[in-house]
Amino acid sequence: xxxxxxxxxxxxxxDGSKTQKMEIENSIKMSDLLDLLDKNEVFYPYGKDNLLVxxxxxxxxxxxxxxxxxxxxxxxxxNGG
Amino acid sequence: xxxxxxxxxxxxxxxxxxxxxxxxxxxxxKKWLGGSGFAVYTLSxxxxxxxxxxxxxxxLGFFTGPLTGTNVPSxxxxxxxxxxxxxxxxxEASIGGNWGRELKxxxxxxxxxxxxxxxxxxxxxxxxxxxxxxxxELWGLDTYEIEEAVRNxxxxxxxxxxxxxxGERLSKISGIFTDGPEGRTAARCGLGAIAGAKKVKAIAVxxxxxxxxxxxxxxNKSIKEVVPIIRQNLKGSTDFGTAGLVxxxxxxxxxPVKNWTEGSWEEGxxxxxxxxxxEKFLTGRFHCASCVIGCGRTIxxxxxxxxxxxxxxxxETLGLFGGSCLIDDLxxxxxxxxxxxxxxxxxxEVGNLIAFCMEAYEKGIITKEDTxxxxxxxxxxxxxxxxxxxxxxxxxxxxxxxxxxxxxxKKYGEEAKNISMVSKGLSFPSHEPRAFNSLALAYATANxxxxxxESFSYKFEGNKLMSGLLGINNPSDRFSVEGKGEITAKSQxxxxxxxxxxxxxxxxxxxxxxxxxxxxxLTLTTGLDWSVEDLFKCGERxxxxxRLFNVKCGLSRKDDILxxxxxxxxxxSGGTANNLPPLETMLMxxxxxxxxxxxxxxxxxxxxxxxxx
Numbered sequence: 001x002x003x004x005x006x007x008x009x010x011x012x013x014x015d016g017s018k019t020q021k022m023e024i025e026n027s028i029k030m031s032d033l034l035d036l037l038d039k040n041e042v043f044y045p046y047g048k049d050n051l052l053v054x055x056x057x058x059x060x061x062x063x064x065x066x067x068x069x070x071x072x073x074x075x076x077x078x079n080g081g
Numbered sequence: 082x083x084x085x086x087x088x089x090x091x092x093x094x095x096x097x098x099x100x101x102x103x104x105x106x107x108x109x110x111k112k113w114l115g116g117s118g119f120a121v122y123t124l125s126x127x128x129x130x131x132x133x134x135x136x137x138x139x140x141l142g143f144f145t146g147p148l149t150g151t152n153v154p155s156x157x158x159x160x161x162x163x164x165x166x167x168x169x170x171x172x173e174a175s176i177g178g179n180w181g182r183e184l185k186x187x188x189x190x191x192x193x194x195x196x197x198x199x200x201x202x203x204x205x206x207x208x209x210x211x212x213x214x215x216x217x218e219l220w221g222l223d224t225y226e227i228e229e230a231v232r233n234x235x236x237x238x239x240x241x242x243x244x245x246x247x248g249e250r251l252s253k254i255s256g257i258f259t260d261g262p263e264g265r266t267a268a269r270c271g272l273g274a275i276a277g278a279k280k281v282k283a284i285a286v287x288x289x290x291x292x293x294x295x296x297x298x299x300x301n302k303s304i305k306e307v308v309p310i311i312r313q314n315l316k317g318s319t320d321f322g323t324a325g326l327v328x329x330x331x332x333x334x335x336x337p338v339k340n341w342t343e344g345s346w347e348e349g350x351x352x353x354x355x356x357x358x359x360e361k362f363l364t365g366r367f368h369c370a371s372c373v374i375g376c377g378r379t380i381x382x383x384x385x386x387x388x389x390x391x392x393x394x395x396x397e398t399l400g401l402f403g404g405s406c407l408i409d410d411l412x413x414x415x416x417x418x419x420x421x422x423x424x425x426x427x428x429x430e431v432g433n434l435i436a437f438c439m440e441a442y443e444k445g446i447i448t449k450e451d452t453x454x455x456x457x458x459x460x461x462x463x464x465x466x467x468x469x470x471x472x473x474x475x476x477x478x479x480x481x482x483x484x485x486x487x488x489x490x491k492k493y494g495e496e497a498k499n500i501s502m503v504s505k506g507l508s509f510p511s512h513e514p515r516a517f518n519s520l521a522l523a524y525a526t527a528n529x530x531x532x533x534x535e536s537f538s539y540k541f542e543g544n545k546l547m548s549g550l551l552g553i554n555n556p557s558d559r560f561s562v563e564g565k566g567e568i569t570a571k572s573q574x575x576x577x578x579x580x581x582x583x584x585x586x587x588x589x590x591x592x593x594x595x596x597x598x599x600x601x602x603l604t605l606t607t608g609l610d611w612s613v614e615d616l617f618k619c620g621e622r623x624x625x626x627x628r629l630f631n632v633k634c635g636l637s638r639k640d641d642i643l644x645x646x647x648x649x650x651x652x653x654s655g656g657t658a659n660n661l662p663p664l665e666t667m668l669m670x671x672x673x674x675x676x677x678x679x680x681x682x683x684x685x686x687x688x689x690x691x692x693x694x
Contacts, residue, residue, distance in 0.1 A: 050314065
C-alpha cells in the first residue's frame with residue numbers, strides 16, 4: 001500500500017528530498033517504518049528514539065498500524081522547555 | 082559539615098548597611114533540601130506574606146541547592162525569590178548561568194537582601210569580604226554593559242547579577258539577569274522591581290573555596306555513566322537550542338497563535354524555528370555551569386536594521402513574539418529579544434502584552450488616544466520594537482504595560498480581561514493549555530501563576546517511560562480527564578525537587594536522570610541518606626509550603642482559574658483543534674489527591690504528615 005512521508009528539518013532523505021511516497025506491506029506498524037528509515041540513516045545522528053510522528057494532526061506512537069494513504073510527518077522531538 | 086552545602090547563609094541589610102551570616106543545620110537541609118525549598122523556608126520564617134512587595138520588609142533572596150557548584154551535570158542553577166510585585170503572591174524564578182555556582186564558591190548557600198538603600202548601590206561579595214558600594218555610575222547601564230563595568234571595579238572573573246533600567250524604574254515585569262550578553266535570566270514575577278525598590282543595581286560575587294563531598298569517587302563514576310545518555314537524549318537541544326521546539330510544538334497544537342485565538346501557523350513557524358536560527362545566525366553555543374547540553378545560542382546579525390550580537394531567542398520568545406504577534410521575521414525577533422534582555426524585562430510578559438495590544442486595538446478596547454498615536458496592527462515589526470522600547474524605558478503607553486496584566490486589566494476593564502491570557506496575574510508561557518489537559522490544571526494551580534516549569538506535566542502525560550518515574554504505569558492521553566490530579570501533582574512535586582536540588586530539568590527529560598539517580602547523587606554528595614520516597618515527600622512539602630504562603634496572601638480556589646478563552650473557545654484548527662480542558666472536574670480531582678479542602682486549602686492532616694503544621 002502507498003503512504004507518503006514528509007520529513008521536517010534537520011531530517012531529509014538520502015537524495016536530499018523532504019517528501020517521498022513509499023510502497024509498504026499491509027499491516028506494518030509505525031515502529032517497523034521507523035526502523036526501516038533509521039537503517040537508511042534518515043535520522044542520523046539523533047536516532048529514532050527522539051522523534052515526533054504526526055498523522056492528520058494526531059501524535060502517533062510506535063504501535064500504530066499504518067493505513068493506505070497515510071501522510072506521515074516526522075520531525076525531531078527536541079527535549080526542552 | 083555535610084557535603085555539597087557550605088552551611089552558611091549571607092544576610093545583607095541595606096537599611097542598616099550591615100551584614101551577617103547564619104548557619105544552616107542538618108535538620109533544615111534534610112527538610113527543605115535547598116534552592117526553592119530554602120526559598121520557601123526563609124520567606125515563611127520571615128512571615129512576609131502581607132508586606133508591600135516594593136517595600137523594605139520584602140526580601141530578595143538567592144538560593145542555591147546542594148548540587149550547585151558540583152560536577153553533577155547541569156547543576157549551575159539557583160532560585161531567586163521574594164513576594165512578587167507583579168502578582169502579590171509567591172514570586173520565584175529559577176536561573177542558570179554561572180552566578181549561583183560562584184556564590185557557592187564564595188562560601189554561601191544563599192544570599193538574602195533585606196531593607197532598602199536610599200541611594201543606588203551594588204553589592205560586592207569576595208568570599209569573606211562583603212561590601213555595599215555606591216552605584217551612581219552604574220545606574221542606567223543595561224544588563225550587557227553592567228558585567229564589564231562591575232568587573233572593572235571588582236574582579237575580572239566576578240559573576241554579576243543585575244537589573245536593567247526597567248528594574249530601576251520598578252517595572253513589574255522586570256527580572257534579574259546574569260552572564261552579560263549571554264543573558265541568563267530569572268525573568269518571571271517582576272523580581273527585578275524588588276531589586277530596583279531596594280536600589281540594588283548589581284550583585285557581584287567571586288570565590289574559590291572548595292566544596293566538600295561525601296564520596297566524590299563514586300559520584301564521578303555514576304556521572305560518567307549517565308552523561309552519554311543525557312547527551313544522546315538532548316542532542317536536539319544541543320544542536321538547535323529550545324528554538325528547536327518551535328515546529329514540533331506548532332504541529333501538535335502547543336504553540337500560541339494570534340493571542341491564543343487560532344490553532345495553526347505552520348508556514349510562520351517554519352521561518353523562525355531552531356533549524357533556521359542555526360543556518361542563518363548561529364555563531365556558537367554557550368553553557369550554564371557544569372552543563373553538558375549547551376542549549377544557549379550565540380548569534381550574530383551584522384547587516385540591516387536589526388543588528389544583534391549575543392544570546393539568541395529561546396522557544397518562549399519565539400512563540401510569543403512570533404506566533405502570538407504573527408511576526409515571522411526571525412531577525413526582528415532576535416533584535417526584539419536582545420532589546421528585552423538589555424532592558425531587563427521578561428519576554429513572556431512582553432510578548433503576551435503586545436499580542437494583547439494587537440487584539441485590543443483591533444477590537445477598539447485601546448485606541449490611538451491610549452497609544453499616543455501609534456497604530457497597532459497584527460504582525461507589524463515596527464510596533465513590536467516600539468512597544469518594547471516604551472515598556473523597557475517605562476514611558477508613554479509602555480508605562481502602563483510595564484506593570485503587567487493586573488494593571489492593564491484594572492485600567493481597561495472586563496473587555497481587556499477577556500483577552501488577557503493570565504492565571505493569578507502571571508501570563509502564559511508559550512505552551513497551550515488546551516493542548517494538554519494536565520497543563521491546564523498545572524497553570525491553574527502553579528504557585529507563582531501560569532507556569533509550565535513548575536510541573537512540566539505534559540512531558541509525563543501519555544508517555545509511559547516518563548510517567549513511570551512518577552509511579553504511574555498507565556498514563557492517560559493528553560485529551561482525557563482521568564488521573565490528571567495525580568499526574569499534575571506528582572510532576573509538580575518532582576519538578577520542585579529539581580528546583581531545590583538546583584539542577585536543570587532538561588536532564589530529566591527522556592528519563593536521562595531519574596529520581597533514583599538524583600537521590601543517589603544527593604547521597605554521594607551530601608552524605609545524608611536520600612531515597613526516591615524522601616525526595617518526593619520533600620517536593621510535596623515544599624510545594625505545599627508555597628501554597629500556604631499564597632493562602633496567607635489571600636489566595637484560594639477562586640484564584641485557581643483560567644481565562645474563558647481557554648475553557649470555552651476551541652482553537653478550531655491544528656493539532657489541538659477541538660479540545661477544551663474541563664478544569665472544574667480536574668481541579669476537584671487534584672484537590673482530592675493533594676489532600677486539600679474544596680477551597681484549595683491544604684488540610685491539617687496533610688500538613689502534619691508533611692511536617693509543616
